[in-house]
Amino acid sequence: MERSRKRQQLKQQLLELIEAQGEGGRLPPERELSERFAVARETLRRSLRELEDEGLLERKQGAGTFISGQPVLKQPQLLSFSEEMLERGLQPSSRLISSRRIAAGAKLAQRLKIVPGSPLLELRRLRLANEAPMALETVYLSQALLPGLEPQDLVRGSLYEVLERQYGLKIRSAQQQIQATVLSEDEAGLLDVPPFSPSLLIERLSLAQGGEIVEYAKSLYRADRYRFEIQVQRAKPVLPAPAEAPDPL
Amino acid sequence: MERSRKRQQLKQQLLELIEAQGEGGRLPPERELSERFAVARETLRRSLRELEDEGLLERKQGAGTFISGQPVLKQPQLLSFSEEMLERGLQPSSRLISSRRIAAGAKLAQRLKIVPGSPLLELRRLRLANEAPMALETVYLSQALLPGLEPQDLVRGSLYEVLERQYGLKIRSAQQQIQATVLSEDEAGLLDVPPFSPSLLIERLSLAQGGEIVEYAKSLYRADRYRFEIQVQRAKPVLPAPAEAPDPL
DNA sequence: CAGTGGTCTAGACCACTGG
């Protein structure tokens, strides 16, 4: 606690310096800063690295540490529907459309990397934001990984929360595929748009800490209400291909 | 060179250890490893941190360093169309549909953060992969930032390449918005699909090193040929909200 | 070539976990 608080504080002091300087400004040399804040240079450098990672600073060997002329680049992070809506300032809610136990078909088995025929829980939920339909979500969960899971456990609240609380499964990452499609009449009806309206189809495979595949979800988002946003960085030559042929990028 | 080569080599040795152990395995304690490889513990820890960032290792205070049961998480990185197609094993090419000089309207001016009425270069290109239409791209470039740029400079090859070679502008990051839409008859004709086919609309704002907005691009991708893929990590509690109320996530 | 950030070292203590 003591320790990490110290770095927090150091970072706070640096942030004040950065704000005082403004864009395009320059920070004093590291040796000077470490003395001023009474920390070892390496300790200071950790905080500087964090600030650099957040996009606030640019460091150039031999030149100096400069205040970045760019707003913070928000790293893409995996959020549940509930979390994402809250972040957008909307109140999330859910309506359970259906739930059933099924046996994994070939396609689902392949995606979830389980044996075909394994028992799955299929949940269809209408996801709402401020009471208005936003997405139609179909989730597949492996029963083997989540013994005793009941559909009603998932009616309210975030799936990720339930997984963590009841099964100690922490979601660690996900692979998402985003496509454009048009809605069937059923789907359109549930989402309250005309049939054949365009829709973002987002498929997600969520992995837990240990690499277990926990969830496969298919969500149809209303194209008029939802857009997927992402900020990406141009690859830094962090790992310049140890000694092999150069990448043809 | 000497130095960085040393860490490369250290990392290589660690990789061999990791492979030898396999998933779920465990690395020896840091103090032992640093002795074995004859480096300071902090130096070893840097390499370990890099490997952790790449998703190969998980470190747990008090417990140990474990070999991650998960394949490397590919960080999303900004690629040009050409680069992306090459990475997918497809041969990219372009066909210039039109190019004109226009004055920035209110909307474009706002996005590019320039004065309305400023001169812009508008380029429409059909982007092909293995000779087949993949996307229809409209790019807007600020003339002020790129004096003397001619449309024919951009017919072949990557825009990013031209920017870097001719103007020393290195693209650093981009904001992308992804929506679903349907194609107009014109657009559908160019992309060689039936009218009103679904399409992924990807808007991109590219920023250079200094934060300058270099490009605004709108691309319509064939929904049947293109899907956007992304791997995202669940947020680590890296910054646990300095001292404020906890996030309601 | 003075000044800057980048890397590395040897050693200390802290925070957390349960081999």
Place this chain on the structure above:
DNA sequence: CAGTGGTCTAGACCACTGG
């Protein structure tokens, strides 16, 4: 409470840049 990863220190030298 032994062992582990996490943090920090004071100091050295390297690599790069052009105030």
